Amino acid sequence: MNTKAxxxxxxxxxxxxxxxxxxxxxxxGDSFDVSPALAASSLTTYLLPFALVMLVSGTLGERWGLxxxxxxxxxxxxxxxxxxxxxxxFWLFQVSRGLQGVANAFTTPLxxxxxAAITPAHRLGRTVGTFGAMQAIGQTSAPLIGGLAAEASWRxxxxxxxxxxxxxxxxxxxSDMPATPMSITATLRSTLRPVVRWPIGTALLLGTxxxxxxxxxxxRLDDAFALSPSLRGTVLTAYGVAGIIGARFVxxxxxxxxxxxxxxxxLLLGGLTLSGIALSDSLPLVTAAWAIAGxxxxxxxxxxNTTVLAGDGTTRSSAISVVTSARFLxxxxxxxxxxxxxxxxxxxxFLLPAALLVFAIPAVVTGWxxxxxxxAATR
Numbered sequence: 001m002n003t004k005a006x007x008x009x010x011x012x013x014x015x016x017x018x019x020x021x022x023x024x025x026x027x028x029g030d031s032f033d034v035s036p037a038l039a040a041s042s043l044t045t046y047l048l049p050f051a052l053v054m055l056v057s058g059t060l061g062e063r064w065g066l067x068x069x070x071x072x073x074x075x076x077x078x079x080x081x082x083x084x085x086x087x088x089x090f091w092l093f094q095v096s097r098g099l100q101g102v103a104n105a106f107t108t109p110l111x112x113x114x115x116a117a118i119t120p121a122h123r124l125g126r127t128v129g130t131f132g133a134m135q136a137i138g139q140t141s142a143p144l145i146g147g148l149a150a151e152a153s154w155r156x157x158x159x160x161x162x163x164x165x166x167x168x169x170x171x172x173x174x175s176d177m178p179a180t181p182m183s184i185t186a187t188l189r190s191t192l193r194p195v196v197r198w199p200i201g202t203a204l205l206l207g208t209x210x211x212x213x214x215x216x217x218x219x220r221l222d223d224a225f226a227l228s229p230s231l232r233g234t235v236l237t238a239y240g241v242a243g244i245i246g247a248r249f250v251x252x253x254x255x256x257x258x259x260x261x262x263x264x265x266x267l268l269l270g271g272l273t274l275s276g277i278a279l280s281d282s283l284p285l286v287t288a289a290w291a292i293a294g295x296x297x298x299x300x301x302x303x304x305n306t307t308v309l310a311g312d313g314t315t316r317s318s319a320i321s322v323v324t325s326a327r328f329l330x331x332x333x334x335x336x337x338x339x340x341x342x343x344x345x346x347x348x349x350f351l352l353p354a355a356l357l358v359f360a361i362p363a364v365v366t367g368w369x370x371x372x373x374x375x376a377a378t379r
Contacts, residue, residue: 006171010111011131012138014104018046019142024150032090045094050101051328057105058321066110067173073106074169081162085155109321116309118174128305129251133244140240195369196319199304200326207330209353210270243294250299259303260368266300271358278350
């Protein structure tokens with residue numbers, strides 16, 4: 001396995017581990033004799049530590065050394081997955097899920113930092129897009145593979161995750177940059193400099209108003225078209241599949257036109273697709289709109305991530321970890337933000353987040369930092 005492939009596969013592991021329980025919730029409930037609602041909390045038990053620890057994981061990784069931190073995170077992932085395999089009680093299974101989330105909080109931003117360090121500036125968008133595609137593959141394939149494993153025993157899924165994580169523990173990693181005083185003393189406050197604040201705000205908006213809305217689309221598919229759970233799941237995968245297929249294309253577009261154009265275009269496309277889902281009575285059109293939403297998410301993310309990763313190399317991992325955390329915190333907040341509004345008026349449940357995405361575009365056009373372009377010119 002070459003170095004870059006190992007970094008990409010590491011990016012796949014985290015989202016896969018997070019979503020693998022989605023299709024095995026009934027089996028988890030039966031195995032541990034808990035309610036479906038309690039079994040479903042295993043998703044939150046992974047996501048919440050993942051998002052919160054990522055606020056500081058990049059800073060800690062810079063202090064401890066990126067390669068060492070990644071390898072330790074993989075090893076924790078191995079042990080946590082094995083704990084899931086043998087856990088006789090649900091509370092212990094939940095502990096294992098939380099540990100997996102903490103481990104992934106270190107792998108995702110640090111792997112992106114490593115990729116940025118070995119990628120020429122003019123190809124950074126394509127590289128970030130490919131990494132996003134690998135994460136989308138993990139997120140999209142997890143329910144399918146988890147469900148197949150659960151046909152025999154859901155524990156096999158976690159045994160497989162442990163094997164992959166163990167192999168990644170021994171995989172090659174690029175050498176760390178020489179330590180500098182800035183990298184050793186990096187703090188969360190120093191990470192929140194102006195060039196990073198715009199990506200943080202945009203990532204939070206994207207997570208809340210687009211990436212966190214699969215549940216709302218599922219409500220729409222049930223209410224408007226009375227689809228079965230399996231058909232709803234099939235439609236929802238269109239988002240991830242489109243993101244996978246189009247990742248390198250949107251990455252190339254960001255390389256060519258710049259991060260500001262990528263973010264603005266992604267937000268506009270996201271607003272239009274959510275409006276289409278709200279107003280269309282055609283299932284094919286709703287499905288197509290949700291697939292295009294996957295592309296718009298990738299386009300926005302590439303613009304956000306390249307802006308951060310093209311900045312100061314000594315604090316890249318701190319910055320990208322905070323930005324990624326903001327996106328997942330937004331995703332966690334989306335159900336509370338829009339479920340009540342959707343139940344009051346289904347169209348408004350989609351039109352409000354669509355409007356927020358579109359109304360942010362003028363601010364992005366006028367205020368987006370120029371750091372990425374400057375960095376690209378001087379690397």
